[in-house]
Amino acid sequence: TVKETQRNSFMSYDTSMTEKFENMLSIETNLRKAIERDELQVHYQPQKSILTGKVVGMEALIRWHHPTRGVVSPSEFIPIAEKNGLIVEIGEWVMREACIQNKQWQDQGHPPVIVGVNLSALQFHQKDIVQRVKRVLKETGLDPHYLELEITESMAMSNEEYIIKTLNDLRNLGVHVSIDDFGTGYSSLKYLSRFPVSKLKIDKAFINENQEQNQAIVKSIIHMSHSLNMKVIAEGVETAEQLAFLKAERCDEMQGYYYSRPLPPEELSSIFTRDHLH
Numbered sequence: 001t002v003k004e005t006q007r008n009s010f011m012s013y014d015t016s017m018t019e020k021f022e023n024m025l026s027i028e029t030n031l032r033k034a035i036e037r038d039e040l041q042v043h044y045q046p047q048k049s050i051l052t053g054k055v056v057g058m059e060a061l062i063r064w065h066h067p068t069r070g071v072v073s074p075s076e077f078i079p080i081a082e083k084n085g086l087i088v089e090i091g092e093w094v095m096r097e098a099c100i101q102n103k104q105w106q107d108q109g110h111p112p113v114i115v116g117v118n119l120s121a122l123q124f125h126q127k128d129i130v131q132r133v134k135r136v137l138k139e140t141g142l143d144p145h146y147l148e149l150e151i152t153e154s155m156a157m158s159n160e161e162y163i164i165k166t167l168n169d170l171r172n173l174g175v176h177v178s179i180d181d182f183g184t185g186y187s188s189l190k191y192l193s194r195f196p197v198s199k200l201k202i203d204k205a206f207i208n209e210n211q212e213q214n215q216a217i218v219k220s221i222i223h224m225s226h227s228l229n230m231k232v233i234a235e236g237v238e239t240a241e242q243l244a245f246l247k248a249e250r251c252d253e254m255q256g257y258y259y260s261r262p263l264p265p266e267e268l269s270s271i272f273t274r275d276h277l278h
């Protein structure tokens with residue numbers, strides 16, 4: 001009967017809420033121990049120049065090998081780590097790992113690439129963030145020109161003067177800054193033109209959902225980046241068609257499953273020499 005169905009669907013709603021909450025709690029408790037227990041790992045996804053086909057960058061993406069649940073996706077635990085503040089410690093750990101790895105690739109004789117690290121809002125708003133970045137670079141020996149910090153549009157929205165000062169200080173260190181998931185936030189052109197950022201990363205939603213409307217958005221982001229003297233990279237490229245479109249529109253770089261998924265560092269050595277792109 002209708003009543004039964006209603007009751008059942010209400011109950012299952014209830015159960016799933018409880019499950020969600022318990023799940024969240026267990027993630028939180030375990031995440032605190034994850035660093036000590038060595039359960040966190042950084043994977044890297046190559047970024048290619050569309051024009052030359054060469055690998056120009058690697059984005060560092062965290063992975064958590066949970067003792068009982070297997071690999072937990074960052075979209076599941078990063079938001080929790082942002083709420084409880086753990087992201088500051090985790091994020092700095094990722095930055096250090098990424099710098100060490102990039103230095104090691106260079107020391108092994110690979111063509112130098114820029115390593116991209118996602119910076120959470122909490123990290124970016126630490127008063128001594130510039131000093132922290134400087135310290136990591138010094139301790140790992142990576143040349144600052146080979147580190148790029150990815151911030152999101154929403155972080156660029158608050159306290160404009162502070163943002164501009166921090167971004168300028170980072171640039172003076174020699175570090176690159178890019179805006180991640182571009183197109184999903186609300187940054188105005190006025191802000192964008194004042195921010196010393198070197199690259200926009202077009203959000204994957206505009207790339208891998210092939211609608212005419214999305215193509216129009218992608219085109220205008222590419223043209224806008226270039227008129228602001230920024231580079232532009234497309235995230236989430238999954239097909240040859242998407243790549244052909246981006247090439248025709250003069251997008252500078254691409255990142256996506258079409259070329260490579262994020263991989264553990266030991267699987268990436270061969271990719272440096274794998275130049276071919278259709």
Ligand code: C2E
Binds near residue numbers: 061073074119208
């Ligand atoms: P993001 O920074 O935008 O990273 C790109 C995400 O898109 C990654 O998901 C990547 O695996 C995925 N991706 C790449 N190519 C494709 C494709 O062709 N198709 C599809 N469908 N997806 C693709 P991932 O690794 O699950 O990370 C999700 C998000 O978690 C990241 O989005 C970032 O916001 C956050 N994150 C990951 N690692 C860190 C970290 O170390 N610190 C911080 N603060 N956030 C992180």
Ligand code: MG
Binds near residue numbers: 059118150180
């Ligand atoms: Mg990113």
Ligand code: MG
Binds near residue numbers: 180203
């Ligand atoms: Mg993104």
Ligand code: MG
Binds near residue numbers: 118152180181
């Ligand atoms: Mg992101």
